[in-house]
Structures are given as C-alpha cells and as structure tokens.
Amino acid sequence: MxxxxxxxxxxxxxxxxxxxxxxxxxxxxxxxxxxxxxxxxxxxxxxxxxxxxxxxxxxxxxxxxxxxxxxxxxxxxxxxxxxxxxxxxxxxxxxxxxxxxxxxxxxxxxxxxxxxxxxxxxxxxxxxxxxxxxxxxxxxxxxxxxxxxxxxxxxxxxxxxxxxxxxxxxxxxTHFASPNPGAAPAGTPRILVVGNDRHRDWDLLAAVTELVPEAEFDLISLSEDVHARQWPAHVHVRSATQPEVLAAYATSTVVALPLLPNSHASGCTVAIEAISAGIPIVVSDAGGIDEYVTGADADLVPVGDAAAFAAAIRRRLAGPAGAAAGSTAADRGxxxxxxxxxxxxxxxxxxxxxxxxxxxxxxxxxxxxxxxxxxxxx
Structure with a gap:
C-alpha cells in the first residue's frame, strides 16, 4: 500500500x-x-x-x-x-x-x-x-x-x-523450507550441504565425507571449487533452483554447515531453512552463527575440526528419527x-x-x- x-x-x-x-x-x-x-x-x-x-x-x-x-x-x-x-x-x-x-x-x-x-x-x-x-x-x-x-x-x-x-x-x-515429514528417509541416511559462500570450508567437508562413508552427501553448490574437486562416490554434487533446494530438506537426515572463520554469519540462510524444516544441524562455530541456531536442534563444533564434525554427524545418525526439537525459525523471528x-x-x-x-x-x-x-x- x-x-x-x-x-x-x-x-x-x-x-x-x-x-x-x-x-x-x-x-x-x-x-x-x-x-x-x-x-x-x-x-x-x-x-x-x-x-x-x-x-x-x-x-x-x-x-x-x-x-x-x-x-x-x-x-x-x-x-x-x-x-x-x-x-x-x-x-x-x-x-x-x-x-x-x-x-x-x-x-x-x-x-x-x-x-x-x-x-x-x-x-x-x-x-x-x-x-x-x-x-x-x-x-x-x-x-x-x-x-x-x-x-x-x-x-x-x-x-x-x-x-x-x-x-x-x-x-x-528468509523463506521457510517445508517441514520434514517427521522421520529420516528410508535407506541410506542423507546429509544435505548447501552453499556458495566464499566462507564455506570445502576442505573440512572433504575430510568429513571420508570419515562418514555410511551416509550419502547431497552437495548443492555453484562453487567452482566444489565442482572442480574429486569427491568420493557417496557425495553427489549438483546445482539446483531455490525451490529445489527447499524441497531437499524434506528428504534429508542432517544438514551440515562447514564454515571457515568469518564475520558475517556465513550460512545463516541455510541454518534458518534447516530449522524451519525441522532438520538437525551440524555447524562450525564461526561468524556469530551461534545466535541463529541457539535453542534449535543444532551441534556447534570447533572450526576446522573434521573429527568433531564427523562425530557430531554420526551421533545424529545414531539417534532417534523424528522432527528436531527446540525453538522454530518462526518463533525466533x-x-x-x-x-x-x-x-x-x-x-x-x-x-x-x-x-x-x-x-x-x-x-x-x-x-x-x-x-x-x-x-x-x-
């Protein structure tokens, strides 16, 4: 008006x-x-x-x-x-x-x-x-x-x-993702990784994928670095439209946010989408991202620590299936x-x-x- x-x-x-x-x-x-x-x-x-x-x-x-x-x-x-x-x-x-x-x-x-x-x-x-x-x-x-x-x-x-x-x-x-149906997808667990930001830690992610071979990694990115790398067979790299990205949350078990040190809460959009979809998050504790995931179902791990990141993912995969607990993205404004x-x-x-x-x-x-x-x- x-x-x-x-x-x-x-x-x-x-x-x-x-x-x-x-x-x-x-x-x-x-x-x-x-x-x-x-x-x-x-x-x-x-x-x-x-x-x-x-x-x-x-x-x-x-x-x-x-x-x-x-x-x-x-x-x-x-x-x-x-x-x-x-x-x-x-x-x-x-x-x-x-x-x-x-x-x-x-x-x-x-x-x-x-x-x-x-x-x-x-x-x-x-x-x-x-x-x-x-x-x-x-x-x-x-x-x-x-x-x-x-x-x-x-x-x-x-x-x-x-x-x-x-x-x-x-x-x-940001726009909210559709809620996860409430249970992990049948079959092999899927780890969703989304991002093009310059402060995504692709070296960390590469190490994590080697440490968690039992899961499929759905890697959605336009990053030239991502597409130039040789990834293991259980890592699937693709580009996607925004609606396709939002839809991917409904078929994912965990959202992974590997971050480099930064100042601007790199990954906050993905964190919000994951929270709104009710998907657990494993995220590097960098750039003030902790403010966005406080109260949500999220694990903050030290920056650059592949072992800790992989361990957090594995704990999530071993835990009970279901919607994530904690405050919602809507509740947090x-x-x-x-x-x-x-x-x-x-x-x-x-x-x-x-x-x-x-x-x-x-x-x-x-x-x-x-x-x-x-x-x-x-």
Whole structure:
C-alpha cells in the first residue's frame, strides 16, 4: 500500500526486478522480489534500482570502475534519479552502499535520502584493505544513517574499525523450507550441504565425507571449487533452483554447515531453512552463527575440526528419527517478513531522528517484541 515516504531499494547489478519476476513466474525462485523487499510496500512507496542494458564496452567500463573503487559506482550512478527521489535508501551489500555514499559525498544537496546500508563482506575484507582505500571507505561509511550487519561479530568489527556511527546487528530472515515429514528417509541416511559462500570450508567437508562413508552427501553448490574437486562416490554434487533446494530438506537426515572463520554469519540462510524444516544441524562455530541456531536442534563444533564434525554427524545418525526439537525459525523471528519489518523500523527511526526500536535486534518475531509501534509489525 505504501505511504508518502519513498524508499529506493538498490540491489546489485543482475537482480533486475523485471528479470527476477520472470524467474519467479518460471518457479526458479520462491520470493516475488530479491530478498522479499517488496514487503516494504505496506509501509513505504518503493522504487527499485534497474539494470541498464550493456554492450561489451559498457560492461568493461562498469567493471573497471568497480575494480578501481572497490564498489559498483557506475551501476548506482545509473540509478541516481531513483536515489534522488527517495526519502530513504536500502542497499543489500557494501558494493552498493559505498557507491550511494560517494554520490552523497559528491553532491550532498542533491542526494539527501537517509541510507540504511547493509554490509556483508566488508569487515571480513577490512584487514587486507590498503591504507588509501581504508581511508576512503572510512569517510564513506560515515555518510549513512545506520549500517546494518547480520552478526554481532560484524557489528563489533565495524564499530572498532570506524567508531562513532550507528551500527546495528539485524537478524536475517528468509523463506521457510517445508517441514520434514517427521522421520529420516528410508535407506541410506542423507546429509544435505548447501552453499556458495566464499566462507564455506570445502576442505573440512572433504575430510568429513571420508570419515562418514555410511551416509550419502547431497552437495548443492555453484562453487567452482566444489565442482572442480574429486569427491568420493557417496557425495553427489549438483546445482539446483531455490525451490529445489527447499524441497531437499524434506528428504534429508542432517544438514551440515562447514564454515571457515568469518564475520558475517556465513550460512545463516541455510541454518534458518534447516530449522524451519525441522532438520538437525551440524555447524562450525564461526561468524556469530551461534545466535541463529541457539535453542534449535543444532551441534556447534570447533572450526576446522573434521573429527568433531564427523562425530557430531554420526551421533545424529545414531539417534532417534523424528522432527528436531527446540525453538522454530518462526518463533525466533527469522522470516523474511520479520527481516523487512526490522528494516522498516530502522528507516522510520532514521527519518524521524528517533532512537531505533530494540525490536530490530531481537531474535523473536517482530510482532512479539516489546515497544513495536502500531502498524510497523510483520
């Protein structure tokens, strides 16, 4: 329905909402829009970034500028009119929010929208950023009303790197998987492994598959590293659409999340999907993922410890079949509706100059959290 307040949603090049709608119509993706940001329409008038068609030269130029600056300024520049019309800007990663900040730095009178800037990989990369680029980014991130991150580890790293800003850990939310029918699949137990993130520990997984030969491993990934490896015969590597990934939970016994050290709760989407499906999880204790699986049927194991990871899987396989116990993803406020509602709360606070509502950081349904204003719940 929207209001007079206008929000510009700037997503990366390639997430054109028209193209996404075609994918949704074909059944390739579950959400109607990227990250279900269309749910913000109940509070704001929403306008999306668009992808300008590119020939070879235009793409070369955009990618060259992106490489030089460290973010996709050309894509954001092409959408500058959307940003100029907005009262607030949402971005999904630093590749977009740093570009928005540069626009605001170059022309502060023209680009006055408050920015709700989500970072994903920025603080993982920060220790390796050059001094010149770090100083540049340091200035840019101060242009945002609030920075959103998905884990407390990222939040603390951000605050330490560039103090004096509002940085908020907002629990992510995603589409829920269908519940497991309540019993492990007949026959050989199946371990589901899903992910493309750069912080998946494929070396660890390779060692675990050798230690647990009695189970089938269903490995769904687009990672080039995954597809280039030689896996044992009981490991089945494939790609899949989002609906196919969600369907895979119903035929799985355990979900495995092998993670490298990181700051951004790598694997939180898979953890949420597994919790919603009622499947036990074995996960490396990295990046603040523990906040997402607290109270769920999950085993946290030390990072890089293949023996401990394999032992946890085997304990799960030896245990009684049935739905996982513990709090549900819905109870913990890990739906996409909760996620977008949290961003709406932050946006309204930024536009009014008020302190943000503590509901945005709570791992519970936004509608159940204290002090949520009427009409701003999911």
């Amino acid at each position: 929207g209001t007079d307040q206008r929000v510009a949603i700037i997503v990366r090049f390639g997430l054109n909402p028209q193209h996404w709608a075609e994918r949704h119509a074909r059944g390739d993706v579950v959400d109607e829009t990227p990250y279900a940001y269309h749910l913000a329409e109940q509070w704001f008038t929403v306008e999306w970034s668009d992808d300008r068609p590119e020939n070879q030269i235009a793409r070369w130029w955009r990618m060259s500028v992106r490489h030089f600056l460290g973010f996709d300024f050309v894509h954001v520049w092409r959408n500058r009119r959307v940003i100029r019309r907005a009262d607030a800007v949402w971005t999904h990663t630093e590749r977009e929010h740093l570009a928005v900040a540069l626009l605001k730095t170059l022309s502060p009178r023209r680009y006055r929208a408050v920015s709700i800037a989500q970072s994903v990989w920025l603080w993982d990369l920060w220790p390796n950023v050059s001094r010149v680029r770090a100083a540049f980014f340091h200035r840019l991130v101060k242009r945002h009303a609030v920075e959103v991150v998905l884990s407390r580890v990222n939040r603390d790293a951000s605050r330490e790197a560039v103090p004096g800003r509002t940085v908020v850990r907002v629990p992510f939310g 890990l739906s996409e509706r909760d996620y977008v509602a949290r961003l709406a709360l932050l946006t309204q606070a930024a536009l009014s100059g008020a302190a943000f509502d503590p509901a945005v950081e709570a791992f519970q349904r936004v509608a159940d959290a204290p002090r949520v204003r009427s009409g701003v719940t999911a």
